Amino acid sequence: MGAERPVTGGGVTARDLGLIGCTECALVQAERRARCARCGARLRRPDRGSLQAVWALLATGIIAYIPANLWPMLVTRSFGRVDESTIIGGAVDLAAHGAWFVAAVVLIASVAIPLCKFAAIAWLAIGIARGSVRGLHGRHRLHALVELIGRWSMIDVFVVALLAALIQLGFLASITPGPAAAPFALSVVLTMLAAQRLDARLIWIAAEGRAR
């Protein structure tokens, strides 16, 4: 076993001893248990099989992201005129009005973060499947970053919901959520779940050639 270890710096893992750390409360216990002896959570084994769920959630999230960008996110009616704007169109409008900073916030949260997240999750899953031994610390940090930042994509959904609630009849303009709001929210939720399902321990276990 020692010969396989230089990559990851040696040391004994829970898997080596037939043990498992509960992902909820961190209690170390026999790997064959179904639920944690202390907190009752289902014990998540760091197995490659869990990548199936990651791929399924990620693929669905990417598919939902397509109509989310093609369809209008926001429908504005004023003086009998109907104005539909997509996510990117809305950000361009903001920039055209001189609100550069807010336009950048919207573009980063709704476009840059989701696209980077798709790429990051796919890259991490491929690295695990191939047992990649390079950049372990970097990939581990990337996973933590994706989990931390992914939820911030929800900003635009809240903007649409709030605008629709605030600008109602009684004003000269009215705003309603467009058909893109639901697929966009769905895409964010699905990729959040995909990142959660991706088990960071697999990055290390696969690098040791010990993933099951």
Added chain:
Amino acid sequence: MSLSDLARARPETLIACLGCDLLHRRRALRPGEVARCARCGAVLETRKPGSVDRVIAAALAMVALVALAVSGPFLTLREMGLERTVSLLDAAAALGGGGSPLGLLLLLVIAGLPVARALAHLYVLAPWRLRGRMAPGAAAAFRWSSSMRPWAMAEIFMIGVAVSMVKIAGIAAITPGPAFWALGGAVAVLAFENAALCRETVWRLIGESRDGR
């Protein structure tokens, strides 16, 4: 640490890194100390001074602030002599007007979940703090609260509010009301609570309380 050493150790004296699965021997931490994984650097356990008291205080503040944020006047819009003040409840009702679940979902992620998590923390920690033992179902309550953490989105909503205010500026004049500041305060309290809470410590307390120690 050698394989034979660890293989002989009782599992409860070990701690497995949740980042990379490396085994470590558990040892008592000094106040303020953070134990990190020797290989990947992920936090194994922390010992935050006054953690339980701080989480209880933050949870109480959270419930009060969110109650205020939901019911009080959130934003006032003025346009050509028309004035409209909306609370978050009004906003949710307007969204749910056509029977859509959007309004309810909005209230859930910005107010419902943060309050429910705060109540769960009170349910777990207050009896331990006052009487030295856990309430029945404390483990389930704390597990639920941990799993809901990414879905409580009050802080993201506040950024959404800021973006909305810029977008609306062309249509109507907008001024924030007391509920706006209450929700801002709740977001700050939430950050404080997350910084004060050590999940591993709470689980250790739950485990010890169950074993009758």
